[in-house]
Amino acid sequence: MGLTNPQYEKIMRDYDRKQAENRALQEARIQEAYRKIPPLRETEEAAADLSYQRAKSLLAGDAETAGRLARQLADLREERKVLLESAGFPPDYLEMPSHCxxxxxxxxxxxxxxxxxxxxAVDLLFSQHPIHEKLKEENFGTFSLDYYDREPGENGESPYEHMKQVLRQSRLFVEEFEPGRENLLLMGSTGTGKTFLSNCIAEALMRRGNSVIYLSANQLFEALADHAYSREDPGQAENYGWILDSDLLIVDDLGTELNNSLVSSELFFCLNERAIRRKSTLISTNLTMNQIRAGYSERVVSRLMENYRLLRLYNSDIRLKKREERLGFGAAARKSKTNEGEE
Ligand SMILES: [Zn+2]
Structure with missing residues (x-):
C-alpha cells in the first residue's frame, strides 16, 4: 500500500496551499508592521534597493562595492530588528513563515x-486525523495542570504535584532529545492526559525539525501485520521504512489492539529494529505492568523494562472535567453524562 498517484497529488496540493497561505500571511504581517511602524517601510524599501544594487555589482564582478553594500544591508537588517522589537514584534516577524x-x-x-x-503520507495512508491540526491545540503551551487534583493521595503526593514532575521530565526529554537516546513509556488509566502529553512531546519535537510518526496501537499493528504478509511489496516496504526510521515513533494506547502471537513478535521486531537504528519510541498505555507481562512476549516486556523510562500518570477523569467546563456543567451534571465517554 504505497502512495497512489491521487494521494501523492493530494499531498503536493496541500503544500501548494500552505505556501500560498504563507505568502498571504507574510504580506498581511508586512502591512500590519508598516501601519504600526511607519519608518519601517522606508527601511524595507532601502533594503530592497540595496539588494538590487548588490546583485548588480556582483554580476559586474565588483566585489568591493558588493561587500560595502552587504555591510549596509546588514545594518538595515539590524535597524529592522530594532524597529520590530520596539513595537513588540518578534525580530523574524517579516520573514516567510512556514509549518516545516x-x-x-x-x-x-x-x-x-x-x-x-x-x-x-503516513497520515493519509493510515487515514488518521492530520496530527498537525491536533497539535495546534495540544502542546506544552496549552497543557494545563489545573485539571489535576491538589488533594494529596495515599502516598502523600497530590496528582497535581506528581504531574508537575512528569511535565518537567517530558520537557527535559524534548530538550535533551537525540534520536535513540531515550524511550518513554507513559502509563496511566483513561483520562489522565497520556495522549495530550504525547501530543505535547510530538509538537515540540516536530517544531525542532525531528520526524515524528504517530500511530494508534491499532494502526501500528495493522501496519505490522501488512508488513509481515507482504514483505515483497515495495510500497509496503517504504511505509514500513518510515515507521522504522522516524526519529520518534509514538504508539498510542498499547493494549487496545487485537493482540495475537504474530503481532507480538512483529512488535518486538519493530521496537528492536528501531533501537538498532538509534531511534526513540514513546508508548502510552492503560495497561499495568502485570497486564503487559500477561499480554506480550517476554522479549517485549524485558525491552520495555530495560530501555524505557517509565512515567506514571494519575488523576481523576480529566476529560470529564474538561468537558464539563466546556459545556458549563457543574458536578451535578457529571453523573448523567458519565456514560457517554469521550476518547
Ligand atoms: Zn518539510
Missing part, C-alpha cells in the same frame, strides 16, 4: 522527501 523549518513547505530537501512529507 526543514523544507519551507515544499515537501523536499535536496531532492529527497522531507520528514513532513513522510508524516503527511
Amino acid at each position: 523549518p526543514l523544507c519551507q513547505d515544499t515537501g523536499f530537501v535536496e531532492g529527497k522527501k522531507c520528514r513532513c512529507f513522510q508524516q503527511a
Whole structure:
C-alpha cells in the first residue's frame, strides 16, 4: 500500500496551499508592521534597493562595492530588528513563515522527501486525523495542570504535584532529545492526559525539525501485520521504512489492539529494529505492568523494562472535567453524562 498517484497529488496540493497561505500571511504581517511602524517601510524599501544594487555589482564582478553594500544591508537588517522589537514584534516577524523549518513547505530537501512529507503520507495512508491540526491545540503551551487534583493521595503526593514532575521530565526529554537516546513509556488509566502529553512531546519535537510518526496501537499493528504478509511489496516496504526510521515513533494506547502471537513478535521486531537504528519510541498505555507481562512476549516486556523510562500518570477523569467546563456543567451534571465517554 504505497502512495497512489491521487494521494501523492493530494499531498503536493496541500503544500501548494500552505505556501500560498504563507505568502498571504507574510504580506498581511508586512502591512500590519508598516501601519504600526511607519519608518519601517522606508527601511524595507532601502533594503530592497540595496539588494538590487548588490546583485548588480556582483554580476559586474565588483566585489568591493558588493561587500560595502552587504555591510549596509546588514545594518538595515539590524535597524529592522530594532524597529520590530520596539513595537513588540518578534525580530523574524517579516520573514516567510512556514509549518516545516526543514523544507519551507515544499515537501523536499535536496531532492529527497522531507520528514513532513513522510508524516503527511503516513497520515493519509493510515487515514488518521492530520496530527498537525491536533497539535495546534495540544502542546506544552496549552497543557494545563489545573485539571489535576491538589488533594494529596495515599502516598502523600497530590496528582497535581506528581504531574508537575512528569511535565518537567517530558520537557527535559524534548530538550535533551537525540534520536535513540531515550524511550518513554507513559502509563496511566483513561483520562489522565497520556495522549495530550504525547501530543505535547510530538509538537515540540516536530517544531525542532525531528520526524515524528504517530500511530494508534491499532494502526501500528495493522501496519505490522501488512508488513509481515507482504514483505515483497515495495510500497509496503517504504511505509514500513518510515515507521522504522522516524526519529520518534509514538504508539498510542498499547493494549487496545487485537493482540495475537504474530503481532507480538512483529512488535518486538519493530521496537528492536528501531533501537538498532538509534531511534526513540514513546508508548502510552492503560495497561499495568502485570497486564503487559500477561499480554506480550517476554522479549517485549524485558525491552520495555530495560530501555524505557517509565512515567506514571494519575488523576481523576480529566476529560470529564474538561468537558464539563466546556459545556458549563457543574458536578451535578457529571453523573448523567458519565456514560457517554469521550476518547
Ligand atoms: Zn518539510
